[in-house]
Amino acid sequence: MAACTVYSTCSVSSPTTTKTHFNFIFHNPRTTTTRNNKNRAAQISCSVTEPQTVVIGLAADSGCGKSTFMRRLTSVFGGAAEPPKGGNPDSNTLISDTTTVICLDDYHSLDRTGRKEKGVTALDPRANDFDLMYEQVKAIKNGVAVEKPIYNHVTGLLDPPELIQPPKILVVEGLHPMYDPRVRELLDFSIYLDISNEVKFAWKIQRDMAERGHSLESIKASIESRKPDFDAYIDPQKQYADAVIEVLPTQLIPGDNEGKVLRVRLIMKEGVKYFSPVYLFDEGSTISWIPCGRKLTCSYPGIKFFYGPDSYYSNEVSVLEMDGQFDRLDELIYVESHLSNLSTKFYGEVTQQMLKHADFPGSSNGTGLFQTIVGLKIRDLYEQIIAEKASAPLEAAKV
Ligand SMILES: Nc1ncnc2c1ncn2[C@@H]1O[C@H](COP(=O)(O)OP(=O)(O)OP(=O)(O)O)[C@@H](O)[C@H]1O
Numbered sequence: 366m367a368a369c370t371v372y373s374t375c376s377v378s379s380p381t382t383t384k385t386h387f388n389f390i391f392h393n394p395r396t397t398t399t400r401n402n403k404n405r406a407a408q409i410s411c412s413v414t415e416p417q418t419v420v421i422g423l424a425a426d427s428g429c430g431k432s433t434f435m436r437r438l439t440s441v442f443g444g445a446a447e448p449p450k451g452g453n454p455d456s457n458t459l460i461s462d463t464t465t466v467i468c469l470d471d472y473h474s475l476d477r478t479g480r481k482e483k484g485v486t487a488l489d490p491r492a493n494d495f496d497l498m499y500e501q502v503k504a505i506k507n508g509v510a511v512e513k514p515i516y517n518h519v520t521g522l523l524d525p526p527e528l529i530q531p532p533k534i535l536v537v538e539g540l541h542p543m544y545d546p547r548v549r550e551l552l553d554f555s556i557y558l559d560i561s562n563e564v565k566f567a568w569k570i571q572r573d574m575a576e577r578g579h580s581l582e583s584i585k586a587s588i589e590s591r592k593p594d595f596d597a598y599i600d601p602q603k604q605y606a607d608a609v610i611e612v613l614p615t616q617l618i619p620g621d622n623e624g625k626v627l628r629v630r631l632i633m634k635e636g637v638k639y640f641s642p643v644y645l646f647d648e649g650s651t652i653s654w655i656p657c658g659r660k661l662t663c664s665y666p667g668i669k670f671f672y673g674p675d676s677y678y679s680n681e682v683s684v685l686e687m688d689g690q691f692d693r694l695d696e697l698i699y700v701e702s703h704l705s706n707l708s709t710k711f712y713g714e715v716t717q718q719m720l721k722h723a724d725f726p727g728s729s730n731g732t733g734l735f736q737t738i739v740g741l742k743i744r745d746l747y748e749q750i751i752a753e754k755a756s757a758p759l760e761a762a763k764v
Pocket residue numbers: 425426427428429430431432433434568569571572726727728732733
C-alpha cells in the first residue's frame with residue numbers, strides 16, 4: 366500500500382488505560398504501536414471510519430466553462446491552482462492549498478487511436494475505466510494517495526501515472542462524474558454546467574476558431590458527431606446534480622441568436638445536507654425583479670431577475686435566474702444586498718470576487734455570478750463538514 370497520512374478515530378488499550386477515543390495521524394492505515402500520555406507503549410488499532418477529503422463533482426461537456434469555474438472556486442479559498450510541481454507538463458491536474466482538481470479524462474481507457482479504431486467517442490462509457498475511477502476517488506476520499514493515470518490531450522496518448530495526495534477538497538471534473546452510481550455516491554456535492562446548444566456553439570466558435578484556428582465546418586462537425594453520445598451519457602447526469610447552472614439565449618432580445626446576452630438559471634436542489642439554496646427577497650416566494658434604475662446602470666437590453674420554487678426531474682428545487690448583463694460590476698453590490706443565504710463571510714464578498722476576476726469569461730452575466738455563488742456554497746459546505754467531524758470525537762468521548 367502507498368505511504369499515506371490517514372486521520373482516523375482510534376481505540377487504545379494498554380495495562381493502565383481502558384478505551385479512549387482520539388484523533389491520530391499515522392502513515393500506514395493498519396495497526397501501529399506508539400506511546401500514550403504516560404509514555405507507556407500502547408497498542409492502537411485504527412479503522413478509517415471518517416472520510417477526510419470532501420469530494421465535489423463538476424460535470425459538463427468539453428468547452429463549457431469548467432476551467433473558468435474551477436479558477437473562481439479556487440479563488441474563493443484564497444489561492445491559485447497550479448499543475449503538480451516537477452511533474453508531467455501535460456498533466457490535467459490543478460493543485461492549490463485547499464483543492465486538488467482532477468480531470469476525469471485521465472480515466473479514458475482508450476487513447477485517441479484506440480477510440481478511432483473502435484469507432485467510439487470519449488463520451489462513450491466504453492472508452493472510460495469507471496472501476497479505476499471509483500477505486501481511486503474512494504481511496505482519496507479515505508485519505509489514501511493514488512497513482513492516477515494521465516490522458517495527454519496534446520499527444521492523445523495515455524502517459525505514465527502521477528501521484529495524487531488526498532487534499533482537503535477533491536474536485537472531480539469532466540464528462541462523467543455522476544455517470545457511475547458508485548462514484549456518484551462518493552460525491553459530497555455535485556454540479557452540472559448545462560450549456561444550451563446555441564450557446565455552446567457560440568463559445569466553441571469563439572475559442573476554437575479565434576484561438577485554435579479551426580474552421581467553422583470542423584467545429585459544426587465536431588459538435589454534431591458528439592451529440593448522440595452527449596445526449597445518451599452526459600446530459601442525463603444533470604438529474605443527479607445538487608446545483609445546475611443552465612445557460613440559455615436571452616429572452617430580452619426577440620429572436621436573438623448571437624449568444625452574447627445570456628439567460629442563466631441556477632437550479633438548486635432542496636433538502637441537500639450542508640446546502641441551503643440562495644434566495645431573492647423572500648424564501649419560497651415567486652419574484653420577478655428588474656433592478657435597473659437609479660441604483661443599477663443598465664444599457665439595452667437591460668437585466669431581469671427571477672426567483673421561485675420549481676420541480677426538476679421530480680426533485681423540489683429553487684431557481685434563481687438572471688437574464689442580461691451588468692454594465693458596471695461595482696454596482697453588483699446592489700443586487701448582492703437583495704440576495705440571501707449567500708454563505709459570504711462579509712458584506713460584499715460576491716461583488717469583490719466578481720471584481721477580482723472581471724477578465725474571466727462570463728463576469729458580466731449570470732454565469733460568472735452563479736459560479737461565484739456556488740463557489741461560496743462549496744466553501745460553506747466544506748466548513749460545515751469539517752466542523753461536524755471535529756466535534757464528533759468530542760461527542761463520542763462524552764458518551
Ligand atoms: N461564461 C462564459 N461566457 C462566455 N464564454 C465562455 C464562458 N465560459 C467559457 N466560455 C468560453 O468557452 C471557452 C472554454 O471555457 P473553459 O476552458 O472554462 O471550458 P472547459 O469546459 O474547461 O473546456 P475544456 O474541457 O475543453 O478544457 C472559453 O475560452 C470561452 O471562450
